Every structure is written in structure tokens, then in C-alpha cells.
Amino acid sequence: MTLYVVLEGIIAFFLVAGGVFAFIGSLGLAHLRDFYMRLHGTTKATTLGIGCMLTASMLYFWVIEGKPDIQEVLITLFLFITAPVSAHLLAKTGLHLQLRHIDKTGGSPPELRAEEIGKRPIPHRDHGHG
Amino acid sequence: MIKPRAWLPTPLLSILLLMVWLLLVRSTAFGQLLLGSFLAVIIPLGTHRFWDLQPLVGKPMLLLRFVLRVLGDIIVANIEVAWLIANPWRRLRPHFIEYPLMVEQRFTITLLANTISLTPGTVSANLRMDGKTLLIHALDVEDEDALIRTIRERYERPLKEIYEC
Numbered sequence: 116m117t118l119y120v121v122l123e124g125i126i127a128f129f130l131v132a133g134g135v136f137a138f139i140g141s142l143g144l145a146h147l148r149d150f151y152m153r154l155h156g157t158t159k160a161t162t163l164g165i166g167c168m169l170t171a172s173m174l175y176f177w178v179i180e181g182k183p184d185i186q187e188v189l190i191t192l193f194l195f196i197t198a199p200v201s202a203h204l205l206a207k208t209g210l211h212l213q214l215r216h217i218d219k220t221g222g223s224p225p226e227l228r229a230e231e232i233g234k235r236p237i238p239h240r241d242h243g244h245g
Numbered sequence: 246m247i248k249p250r251a252w253l254p255t256p257l258l259s260i261l262l263l264m265v266w267l268l269l270v271r272s273t274a275f276g277q278l279l280l281g282s283f284l285a286v287i288i289p290l291g292t293h294r295f296w297d298l299q300p301l302v303g304k305p306m307l308l309l310r311f312v313l314r315v316l317g318d319i320i321v322a323n324i325e326v327a328w329l330i331a332n333p334w335r336r337l338r339p340h341f342i343e344y345p346l347m348v349e350q351r352f353t354i355t356l357l358a359n360t361i362s363l364t365p366g367t368v369s370a371n372l373r374m375d376g377k378t379l380l381i382h383a384l385d386v387e388d389e390d391a392l393i394r395t396i397r398e399r400y401e402r403p404l405k406e407i408y409e410c
Binding site for chain 1: 265268269271319320322323324326327330331337338339340341342343358359360361362363366368369370371380382384386389
């Protein structure tokens with residue numbers, strides 16, 4: 116009986132933590148100041164938020180139905196595969212469209228310097244396509 | 246790119262696909278097994294032109310250690326980023342960093358870029374065409390060189406040891 120209460124506590128903790136992280140991720144999306152910073156909120160905080168909720172779901176069905184369910188692990192796996200790839204593509208598109216970044220951003224990559232683009236093509240070394 | 250000479254160009258990928266399919270439908274009935282095998286053959290054949298040749302894993306134990314370390318780092322990084330966003334007194338110092346790559350093969354670079362995106366306050370933004378520099382956007386940087394050193398020691402060196410030695 117006590118064990119059951121403890122397990123419920125753990126499940127509730129994961130649910131709340133998941134909700135908090137997902138909320139903070141969305142908050143970052145809403146109020147960080149430029150495109151590149153907003154990417155961070157969605158790739159990281161939201162990933163952990165969903166991970167927490169899926170852990171809670173897995174624990175719940177394990178406790179209630181008595182059989183562990185592996186599908187949640189699969190969802191987490193797919194999320195971990197897709198999140199960085201989509202973030203990379205979004206960042207790349209942002210660079211390509213030369214979206215503005217806030218002035219205090221350090222470093223100045225040639226991708227965002229207007230005079231560099233289209234004038235001096237970067238030589239392409241082919242990696243084994245031949 | 247993998248040449249589609251054989252009808253089963255990537256056996257490991259096919260096995261993985263079959264396993265994922267069986268887990269998704271949660272049954273091992275003969276019909277599902279058949280359908281899963283069919284998909285496991287068809288999907289690699291249809292997508293072979295997107296796949297890089299995967300290098301052999303030289304040191305599986307090292308790979309396991311690397312995966313566990315990255316999983317731990319994901320949780321820490323998530324909490325850090327959440328704190329950076331939620332803290333009302335924060336003063337973020339975003340930074341573009343040009344990271345000189347040490348690894349050479351495209352598969353390894355892909356793994357490294359994904360690891361960087363998932364872990365510490367950084368998103369990999371662009372891989373230069375010559376495959377030697379990775380542009381990274383970081384949310385809050387105190388010391389550029391320290392971050393480059395951390396990535397090099399923590400992620401790139403193990404990856405190089407696992408796949409390219």
C-alpha cells in the first residue's frame with residue numbers, strides 16, 4: 116500500500132516536471148528575442164518535458180496494468196532523432212534568409228555578412244561521391 | 246552513399262526497422278512479422294540515396310559510455326536552458342561560434358552535430374561546404390574557447406575514437 120502511494124508520488128512528480136519544462140520551452144519560444152535564441156527553447160526544454168511525461172505514462176501503465184510498455188521509449192527515441200535535425204534545418208534556413216539577430220550576439224560568421232555571400236564561393240571538396 | 250547493388254543494402258538498418266515495427270504494433274503475429282519484414286526491405290531500398298555508409302564501431306563499450314554520458318548531459322542541459330529562459334534576472338550572451346572539426350567522415354560529423362544540438366545550450370547551425378567547420382549558435386557563452394574545448398574533449402574525441410580509429 117505504501118509502495119503504491121510512493122509510486123503515485125513519483126508519477127505525479129514526473130507529470131508536473133514535464134508540464135513545467137514544456138511550459139518553459141514554450142515561454143522561451145514566446146519571449147526570447149531573436150530566431151536563433153528561440154530555437155534553444157524548443158529543442159531542449161520541450162524535449163525533456165515530453166520525456167518526463169512519457170516516463171510518467173510508462174510508470175503509470177506499468178503499475179496499473181502490471182506490464183511494462185515499450186512504446187513510450189520509442190516515442191522518446193524518435194523525438195531525440197528528429198529534434199536536432201529539425202533544429203539544424205531551421206537554423207540553416209534562418210542563416211540562408213539572413214534573419215536578424217540581436218546586436219549583442221557575439222561572433223560574426225561569414226554566413227551573415229552581406230559582402231561575403233555570393234561573391235566568394237567556398238570551394239567544395241567532394242566526399243566520396245565519385 | 247550506399248550503392249543499391251544488393252536487395253538488402255543495410256542489414257542492420259533492416260533489422261532495426263523490423264524491431265521498431267514489431268514494437269509499434271505490439272504483436273509478434275505472423276502477419277505482422279511478414280509486413281514488418283516487407284517494410285524492412287522496402288524502406289532501405291527506397292531511401293538508399295540518403296544514407297551514408299556507416300563506419301564500423303571499433304569499440305562498443307566506448308560507444309555505450311558515450312551514449313550514457315550524452316543522455317546525462319541532455320538532462321543537465323535541459324535544466325540549464327530552462328533556468329536560463331525562466332530566470333527573470335538573466336542576461337543572456339548569445340554567440341555564434343565557428344567550430345573547427347577534427348572528425349572527417351560525414352556520418353561522424355552528423356552524429357557530432359546532433360549531439361551538439363541536443364546537449365549544452367548550443368544548436369549546430371551550419372556545416373560549411375568544405376566539411377571542416379561547424380557553425381554553432383550558443384545561448385549563453387562566457388568563454389568561447391572554453392566551450393570549444395569542452396565540445397572537443399567531451400564529444401568529439403570519443404566519437405573519433407569510436408568511429409575513425
